[in-house]
Amino acid sequence: MSTHQSDHNAIYMPKAASRRDFLRSTAAVGAGVALSATHANAAGSGEIKVGLIGCGGRGSGAADQALSTVNSNFKLWAMGDAHQDRLESSFIGLTKKHKDHVDVGDRKFVGLDAYEKVIAECDLVILTTPPGFRPYHFEAAVNAGKHVFMEKPVATDAPGIRKVLEMGKIADQKGLKVVAGLQRRYQNCYREALKQVKENHIIGDIVSGQVYWNDGGVWVKDRLDGMTEMQYQMLNWYYFVWLCGDHIAEQHVHNLDVANWFIGSTPLVAQGMGGRQVRTGKQFGEIFDHHCIEFTYANGVRVNSQCRHPTASVVTREAA
Numbered sequence: 636m637s638t639h640q641s642d643h644n645a646i647y648m649p650k651a652a653s654r655r656d657f658l659r660s661t662a663a664v665g666a667g668v669a670l671s672a673t674h675a676n677a678a679g680s681g682e683i684k685v686g687l688i689g690c691g692g693r694g695s696g697a698a699d700q701a702l703s704t705v706n707s708n709f710k711l712w713a714m715g716d717a718h719q720d721r722l723e724s725s726f727i728g729l730t731k732k733h734k735d736h737v738d739v740g741d742r743k744f745v746g747l748d749a750y751e752k753v754i755a756e757c758d759l760v761i762l763t764t765p766p767g768f769r770p771y772h773f774e775a776a777v778n779a780g781k782h783v784f785m786e787k788p789v790a791t792d793a794p795g796i797r798k799v800l801e802m803g804k805i806a807d808q809k810g811l812k813v814v815a816g817l818q819r820r821y822q823n824c825y826r827e828a829l830k831q832v833k834e835n836h837i838i839g840d841i842v843s844g845q846v847y848w849n850d851g852g853v854w855v856k857d858r859l860d861g862m863t864e865m866q867y868q869m870l871n872w873y874y875f876v877w878l879c880g881d882h883i884a885e886q887h888v889h890n891l892d893v894a895n896w897f898i899g900s901t902p903l904v905a906q907g908m909g910g911r912q913v914r915t916g917k918q919f920g921e922i923f924d925h926h927c928i929e930f931t932y933a934n935g936v937r938v939n940s941q942c943r944h945p946t947a948s949v950v951t952r953e954a955a
């Protein structure tokens with residue numbers, strides 16, 4: 636899985652080793668998401684039936700990664716998407732690359748209820764729609780006793796987050812495997828850095844930090860003739876808060892997660908500002924193009940965070 640080149644974290648190191656020493660001592664190796672699926676096959680046959688819900692760029696990538704694992708016992712068994720064309724192009728690509736690990740047959744489901752049908756058919760589901768739907772898909776998967784890989788962010792608002800936390804506890808009680816796509820947690824360079832900080836105490840205590848996601852921008856998709864407002868927002872989902880959660884949740888979540896991970900807790904207070912200065916056109920929906928936030932943790936640690944998107948780098952026209 637790719638990481639964004641322009642992102643950057645810096646945990647301030649007040650004591651001991653120089654930054655250069657510290658960087659030299661960490662392994663600069665990236666790693667993809669580990670899809671934890673041990674004991675995922677309910678029937679004990681050794682084969683794990685995988686369902687893909689949201690067959691866009693990341694969903695197709697996550698399915699590809701699952702089917703590419705060494706000695707893979709994953710079988711892509713069912714697919715669901717709101718749009719037929721997205722499902723079909725993903726199916727064609729995955730079949731071409733993993734002929735022996737794709738057995739979808741007629742288990743292709745299209746529409747907003749597709750997730751229920753995929754969940755019913757599989758042992759493990761990959762949840763990769765726009766994140767606004769995630770809490771409800773996760774809830775359905777856990778209630779049905781299915782293992783889950785879900786992309787970040789896991790929700791776009793407080794009720795959604797509360798639902799994911801609640802369902803996470805139920806998943807634990809049921810012994811289900813749940814992995815979220817915060818891939819820094821699986822990257823050797825971050826893991827080694829954490830070890831240096833927490834176990835080898837190479838820099839002393841963390842007293843403050845900076846996290847950034849300063850990037851050019853992402854795609855924006857045009858409204859096509861005859862589209863309903865719902866179809867348009869689902870296509871151009873990045874720009875609508877109910878579907879995306881805004882830039883700070885959708886992308887900067889990776890680096891905010893690193894801060895929480897290294898500090899060992901979540902902040903108690905967030906205060907800051909944001910707005911729309913450059914990306915002001917209607918095609919950019921309602922999200923901000925910059926945020927600057929100061930987070931304060933219970934132990935007094937402060938983290939300054941900034942993210943910005945000054946442009947929309949790619950404008951695409953495509954059918955819904």
Ligand SMILES: NC(=O)c1ccc[n+]([C@@H]2O[C@H](COP(=O)([O-])OP(=O)(O)OC[C@H]3O[C@@H](n4cnc5c(N)ncnc54)[C@H](O)[C@@H]3O)[C@@H](O)[C@H]2O)c1
Pocket residue numbers: 636637638688689690691692693694715716717718721722746747749750763764765766768786787788816817818869885
């Ligand atoms: N961890 C990472 O590095 C990383 C990278 C890229 C994307 N992502 C995450 O993956 C998710 C998907 O992003 P993407 O880039 O693949 O988007 P995308 O637009 O390419 O794909 C989303 C797919 O979901 C489908 N869809 C929308 N609503 C649906 C619904 N209710 N039911 C079924 N299908 C539905 C769309 O038709 C589309 O095919 C996002 O949460 C994004 O943040 C994570």
